[in-house]
Amino acid sequence: MKRLQLQRWSSSVLSPRARTGGRLQQHLYYSLRRQSTASPALQVESEQLVDESSLNSSIPSSHIRQQPKYILPSPPVEAARESAKLAALHARLYLPSRLPLETLARALVDPSADSNSNFNNESLATLGHDLLTYYTSEHLLCTYPRLPLTVIFAAMYAYVGPKTLATMTREWGVEMAAVPGGEVDPGLLQFQRVAPGTDLDAEPVSNTTRPNDSRMSWRKSMTSRIVYDNEFGDPSKAPVEPSQQPTPGAQSTQGVTAEQASATFVRAVMGSIYLHAGRPAAKRFFEQHFLSRHLNISDLFNFSQPARDLSRLCARENFEPPVAKIISETGRKSRHPVFVVGIYSGQDKLGEGAGASLLEARSRAAVAALKGWYLYSPLNVRVPSSMEDEGAAAWKPVHVDLGEVIV
Amino acid sequence: MATSLVVPKRPFLALPFLLPSCDSVAMELRRHQSSYRRTKQRLRVRPDASFGVSSTQFQDHIVHNPPSSAPSVFHTPVKFLPPDDARRSLHTDPLFKHTNSEVLPTVFKTSTEKKYHLNKSDIEEIRKLRLSDPMTWSRWKLAKRFECSPMFIAMVCEASPQKKEIQKQVLEAVQSRWGPKRRMAREDRQLRKESWGRDE
Amino acid sequence: MPVQGIKAVATARNGVGAFILQCKRLDFHYCDWAGSSRGMNAFLKHTLPSFAKANPQIEIRVSPRPHKHPVIKGHYINGREKAICVRNLEPEQISNKANLLKEASGEKLKRTKKPIASINESVRGIWSPYHGDNKTV
Numbered sequence: 001m002k003r004l005q006l007q008r009w010s011s012s013v014l015s016p017r018a019r020t021g022g023r024l025q026q027h028l029y030y031s032l033r034r035q036s037t038a039s040p041a042l043q044v045e046s047e048q049l050v051d052e053s054s055l056n057s058s059i060p061s062s063h064i065r066q067q068p069k070y071i072l073p074s075p076p077v078e079a080a081r082e083s084a085k086l087a088a089l090h091a092r093l094y095l096p097s098r099l100p101l102e103t104l105a106r107a108l109v110d111p112s113a114d115s116n117s118n119f120n121n122e123s124l125a126t127l128g129h130d131l132l133t134y135y136t137s138e139h140l141l142c143t144y145p146r147l148p149l150t151v152i153f154a155a156m157y158a159y160v161g162p163k164t165l166a167t168m169t170r171e172w173g174v175e176m177a178a179v180p181g182g183e184v185d186p187g188l189l190q191f192q193r194v195a196p197g198t199d200l201d202a203e204p205v206s207n208t209t210r211p212n213d214s215r216m217s218w219r220k221s222m223t224s225r226i227v228y229d230n231e232f233g234d235p236s237k238a239p240v241e242p243s244q245q246p247t248p249g250a251q252s253t254q255g256v257t258a259e260q261a262s263a264t265f266v267r268a269v270m271g272s273i274y275l276h277a278g279r280p281a282a283k284r285f286f287e288q289h290f291l292s293r294h295l296n297i298s299d300l301f302n303f304s305q306p307a308r309d310l311s312r313l314c315a316r317e318n319f320e321p322p323v324a325k326i327i328s329e330t331g332r333k334s335r336h337p338v339f340v341v342g343i344y345s346g347q348d349k350l351g352e353g354a355g356a357s358l359l360e361a362r363s364r365a366a367v368a369a370l371k372g373w374y375l376y377s378p379l380n381v382r383v384p385s386s387m388e389d390e391g392a393a394a395w396k397p398v399h400v401d402l403g404e405v406i407v
Numbered sequence: 408m409a410t411s412l413v414v415p416k417r418p419f420l421a422l423p424f425l426l427p428s429c430d431s432v433a434m435e436l437r438r439h440q441s442s443y444r445r446t447k448q449r450l451r452v453r454p455d456a457s458f459g460v461s462s463t464q465f466q467d468h469i470v471h472n473p474p475s476s477a478p479s480v481f482h483t484p485v486k487f488l489p490p491d492d493a494r495r496s497l498h499t500d501p502l503f504k505h506t507n508s509e510v511l512p513t514v515f516k517t518s519t520e521k522k523y524h525l526n527k528s529d530i531e532e533i534r535k536l537r538l539s540d541p542m543t544w545s546r547w548k549l550a551k552r553f554e555c556s557p558m559f560i561a562m563v564c565e566a567s568p569q570k571k572e573i574q575k576q577v578l579e580a581v582q583s584r585w586g587p588k589r590r591m592a593r594e595d596r597q598l599r600k601e602s603w604g605r606d607e
Numbered sequence: 608m609p610v611q612g613i614k615a616v617a618t619a620r621n622g623v624g625a626f627i628l629q630c631k632r633l634d635f636h637y638c639d640w641a642g643s644s645r646g647m648n649a650f651l652k653h654t655l656p657s658f659a660k661a662n663p664q665i666e667i668r669v670s671p672r673p674h675k676h677p678v679i680k681g682h683y684i685n686g687r688e689k690a691i692c693v694r695n696l697e698p699e700q701i702s703n704k705a706n707l708l709k710e711a712s713g714e715k716l717k718r719t720k721k722p723i724a725s726i727n728e729s730v731r732g733i734w735s736p737y738h739g740d741n742k743t744v
Contacts, residue, residue: 084666084667084668085666087663087666088631088632088663088664088665088666090663091663091664092627092628092631092664093625093627094625148609148610148612150610150611150612151610151612152612153612154612154613154614154615155612157612157614157615158614158615158616158617159617161614161616163616164616164617167616167619168619170684171619171621171627171684172627172684173627173631173684187666233612287624288624288625289624289625291624292620292623292624292625293617293618293619293620294617294618294619294620294623294726294727295615295617295618296728298480298481298606299606299613299615300612300613300615301604301605301606301610301612301613302604302605302610302611302612302613303604303605303609303610304604304609304610304611305604305609306603306604308609309609309610319486321521323513324513324514324515325508325511325512325513325514326511326512326513326514327511327737328737330737338737340737340738341514342508342511344508344511345486346486347508348484348485348486349484349508350484350486350487351478351480351484352477352478353477354477354735354737355603358514360600360603361514362514363603363604364603364606367603367604367606368477368478368480368606369484370610371480371606372480372482372483372484372487373483373487374610375480375481375483376483376487376488376489377481377483378492379492379493379494399489404609404610405609406609407609473739474731474732474738474739475734475735475736475738475739476731476732476733476734476735476738476739477732477733477735477738478732478738479728479732605613
């Protein structure tokens with residue numbers, strides 16, 4: 001992708017109209033501050049808006065320049081060049097030099113600190129979240145094409161879930177400001193904290209995208225969780241209508257947890273790398289910081305009735321029915337017997353397990369056999385996004401599986 | 408020579424792994440040597456036969472020495488590989504088939520072969536019997552009569568609510584006589600059972 | 608539901624993929640008056656700019672600490688800090704101390720007994736007495 005196109009792209013994402021259309025007029029007062037990362041086209045646009053607003057409102061622009069810092073909800077853009085913390089963070093993450101410090105400073109401002117979408121990281125985080133989940137899901141689906149959906153959700157959560165992102169923020173050495181404000185060092189993560197004593201799990205998630213959400217007794221099928229729930233299998237909040245947006249003052253009193261703010265920051269960094277340095281840099285950043293983390297996928301399974309699932313699987317795939325056979329045993333009449341049981345389908349061994357009773361060994365063997373099925377990984381895996389590289393080889397279809405066992 | 412020794416603490420001459428260089432005379436002469444050297448000598452185990460020069464193969468070959476550990480779940484069994492996978496052809500070597508599964512004993516005495524011999528009228532009768540006299544016709548008795556598994560009986564019919572209530576009271580009466588130790592042991596057993604599925 | 612997922616968090620492996628320098632801040636304290644700070648003052652004047660340029664990942668703070676010995680303090684990502692008193696040291700020695708703090712991981716010094724510590728599974732698995740080339744009796 002050429003850089004010019006990127007700039008055009010970025011203007012649509014960074015522009016306040018892209019996702020938060022109706023909120024622009026509320027924040028004209030703030031938009032007089034110079035935009036941190038805006039293309040020339042956008043600046044012209046915003047200047048026109050400023051002209052309109054200066055006609056309507058009586059605030060002269062010269063007053064705004066001289067505003068003391070502590071009136072602003074987040075640090076001014078000029079402060080980014082003077083912050084040692086910010087420059088150190090930029091260098092510590094080996095961010096590309098095309099990503100300016102001002103954008104990194106903007107990525108550190110949570111929407112709860114500055115509700116103006118021109119200065120907070122909401123739009124960057126939205127883009128970064130989409131990129132992160134896209135890259136992770138394509139990696140998981142291509143590497144392990146047979147994973148059950150619940151395990152995919154768990155693996156997604158382990159790679160790019162909010163808890164992991166908060167851990168990453170800590171491991172990157174990002175410090176948090178106690179309270180957001182204009183005088184705060186722009187190298188600190190700024191967000192409005194939740195009031196102490198608030199019970200976060202007090203009320204269940206309401207107003208989700210799922211229809212008939214209020215009926216608690218209705219069964220939530222796995223397939224419906226793909227459609228209605230988010231990428232981690234949790235209920236996702238429905239977007240609020242722009243007309244029903246709360247006023248900026250009311251919104252700022254409602255804080256976020258440190259985990260949520262950290263997750264938003266990491267997503268915003270990902271989005272800003274994509275905007276400023278392009279897709280290859282974003283992909284490299286993802287591989288170096290996210291995919292390089294260690295996750296043992298075989299630990300994410302929790303079977304309730306493995307033997308039954310395995311017999312259903314063999315029936316579906318037209319294998320011979322599985323038979324549990326004792327491979328070796330010791331001390332059957334003692335206090336600590338050990339049985340090694342293998343599960344055979346015809347002549348082939350599907351899995352084996354050891355246990356202190358025949359039932360335990362058989363159950364563990366069935367778990368091992370099922371994991372052997374689900375954790376199949378093809379050779380020479382390629383992900384769809386690798387086709388966007390220049391001079392990529394012709395695409396070969398990846399292995400697509402029938403799906404998990406349904407009992 | 409070994410018999411002439413005056414009650415050795417360990418019959419180390421009988422150990423099979425001693426190298427031929429340590430013959431019995433040398434042993435006897437060096438009885439007072441430092442223990443470090445003696446232990447080092449004993450650790451000098453003769454290598455496994457598979458590592459030596461094979462009598463059948465004279466050119467370079469691969470020594471196949473399977474690890475003494477449980478197989479990893481990331482090694483997909485050959486049966487589970489899709490037909491177009493390249494690894495399928497690699498595992499067709501008969502050398503890899505160590506155990507003959509036919510000779511191994513099964514875990515359960517009874518065969519788990521399904522017979523599918525019950526028809527609709529039989530199932531109707533099962534339901535009728537269980538509803539009419541639940542105390543006599545329990546699941547196991549029905550299973551024995553119709554030569555199927557108790558699981559199958561549970562699949563085709565359900566106990567009447569009265570019977571369920573009685574059974575619940577019986578269970579409560581039994582459990583009320585449990586002391587804390589027995590109760591805790593039962594709970595632990597249940598927890599252990601759940602951990603099997605997580606492979607812990 | 609036949610199988611359920613267990614929520615977990617992927618563990619970081621610093622240096623596999625990206626490497627994050629663990630030292631995030633170095634504080635240099637000096638005194639204008641005391642003689643024990645002579646080497647430190649020379650270091651701050653001549654060597655520190657090039658040191659800061661070579662290590663942009665580290666935030667550097669220089670502050671006076673009157674009537675006290677000069678000190679270099681390193682702040683680390685794991686929340687710990689290490690301080691080295693550099694009284695009466697030459698600028699080269701101070702530069703070595705600053706490098707020492709830069710390269711430290713912030714952990715307490717521990718004696719390592721094993722040459723390699725890894726979270727990866729062994730290729731040949733965990734030894735079990737029931738597997739492998741069993742000798743039949």
